[in-house]
Amino acid sequence: MFRFKYREEDFAYICSLPDGWVDFYRFDAEDLIKRGDFGNIDDYALxxxxHLVDAKRxxxxxxxxxxxxxxxxxxxxxxxxxxxxxxxLTLECNMGCKxxxxxxxxxRTEMMTTDEFKDIIYQLKEMEIxxxxxTGGEPTLHPDFLELVTYTDSLDMDLFVLTNGVNVTESLIKKVPRRAYFVFSLDGIDYHSESRKKITFEDLCTIFELLRTYDVPFLTQYVLQRNNIKDIINTYKWCEENRIDFAAIDLYPTGRAxxxxxxxxxxxxxxxxxxLALAKFKYEKKLPEWEKEDKRTDLPNPYLFTFISRLEEIFERSFSGVFFxxxxxxxxxxPDNWHxxxxxxxxxxxxxxPFKKIWETSFGEIRKLVQWSLYEQCKTCPVSAYFCDYRLPVLSYNMSGEYTSCGATDVMKQVMLLRAEMRETLENAYSIDEARALDIW
Structure with missing residues (x-):
């Protein structure tokens, strides 16, 4: 399972538990938290x-x-x-994904030196992220990638590496710390080879077997787009058969898209x-079974983003420059990678x-613009009864030229409603709240 971590805030502890759940806990749970005693920890949840979506509705x-x-x-x-x-680590990339x-x-023209990277990593350690x-670009293209991974691990930090996999060789896998968690782009079975060209689905399968051989954790994720929807349906089946974590990312109107x-x-x-939703509903029922079978207790928790999505609901604002x-x-x-x-x-x-000073003093404008109360269109949108992560200034600006308007396409609004309605009506599907503990939808 996952490594236990906690951080004290002004009003509660944030605890990342071994089963992947992350939440706020009262200060009177301090003894339990510091002993790592989780048997009755739910009794101290703030x-x-x-059940946030249910409460909101x-x-x-x-x-x-x-x-x-x-x-x-x-x-x-x-x-x-x-x-x-x-x-x-670098904006350089060996692909040109649409x-x-x-x-x-x-x-970029003025990259930080390796020592400067180490300094900021240490600052983040001190802030207890x-x-x-x-990330990148492609982070493995940084000439001192392995040195930076090893340094981060030496600080006992939880590290994930977002990669297309082209540079992930057996030689590299042998050298990386066992806790470095690789996150691979997987656009589908057939479509991946077509869209990526420099690395095929079969190449990724070989890499996955090597990672398992050397006990290095990994998961996969896809960006949903017009040409891979049907292929993703089959990929969910393949991931279920091969016990591979497969996370969903919707296509957002930003960047090269x-x-x-x-x-x-x-x-x-x-x-x-x-x-696609039916395939995902079936797949996600199997995921907790695999995690329970994993005997490691030192893995980084891959579910922090689901906690962030709940923070967005609680505080009624998007994550950019606030939780991320x-x-x-x-x-x-x-504020985030999209901006x-x-x-x-x-x-x-x-x-x-120092990053701490930037965090405390320099995000004022974006922190005002991500407040959901400013998004007038959302107040009458049926999607807002559930969850929508398109309320971001950059997405809004790209869609309308304004910072606080709708950032979703009409199709994606229909898709989000379809998913929510299916979860509410199908007996074999997780509820919206249950699913949000695992993935974005």
Whole structure:
């Protein structure tokens, strides 16, 4: 299972538990938390955050359901540090994916040195972030990639590496720390080879077997787009048969996707989305069984993003610059990777200012713009009764030229409603709240 971690906030502890659940716990649970005694930990949960969507649909105030005081709720940033940070090692990439949120390809002109990278990693360690993600571009292209992975592991930090897999060789796998968690792009079985070209589905299968041989953890994720929906249905079946974690990411209107509108799903594909949802519902029932069988207890928790999505619900604001941050390879700090991809709302540079100071003083504008109360269209949108992660200034700006309008395409709104309605009506599907503990939908 996963390594236990906790952090003290002004109003509660955040605990990342061995079963993957992350939540707020009262201060009177301190002895249990510090002993690592989780038998009765649920008795100390700050509130009922396992049923947020259900509570919201009943008209309840979620921050009250979660036991959060109004003073914490009203602050621009309720947490003293981000829960997750993405650190871009290089913007250089050996692929040119049409959907890339970050315009990966050519490296930035003034990259941080390896020592500067180590310094910021140490700063993040001191701030007690829960997870660090190495990203790009393609992070394995950094000449000191292995050195930076090893350094991060030496600080006892939980590290994930987002990669296309081209540079993940047996030689590299032999050298990486056993806790480095690789996250591979997998666009499907047939479509992956067609879209990626430099690495085939069969190549990835070989890499997965090597990772299992050397006991290095990994998962896969896909970006849903027009040409891979049918293939993803079959890929869920393959992942179920081969016990491979397969996480869902929707296509967002940002980055390189804005110049490749031919990859956005169409209304005619809604019947396929129904079949895709059924395949996912079947697959996700098996996932907890595999995790229980894993005897390791030192793995990084891959479910921090599901906690972030619940934080968004509780505090009624999106994650950018509030629960999450992105540091570019030249040291520029952004609210997230999507805003970084379009150079929007830079908050400072870690070459000239400690990250802690940037976090505490320089995200004021974006923290106002991500508050859901500003998104007037959402108040009458049926999707808002469930969960929508398209309420972001960059997505809104790309769709309408405004920062606080709808950031979703009409098709994706229909898809989100379809998924929610299927979860509510199908007996063999997880509820929306249960599913949100595993994935974004």
């Amino acid at each position: 509130g009922d955050t396992k 009943k008209g309840k105030k979620l921050y009250r359901e979660a036991g959060i005081s109004s003073s914490v709720f009203d602050s621009d940033c309720p947490l003293r540090a981000p829960t997750v940070v993405q650190l871009e 959907h890339c949120f970050n315009h990966g390809g050519v490296p 829960f997870s660090l993600f190495f 804005m110049a490749n509108t031919d990859i956005f799903p169409t209304p005619e594909q809604l019947p396929l989305f129904r079949k 941050s992105y540091i570019a390879s030249d040291g520029t700090v952004y 970084a991809g379009q150079d929007m709302f830079p908050a400072g540079n870690v070459k000239g200012m």
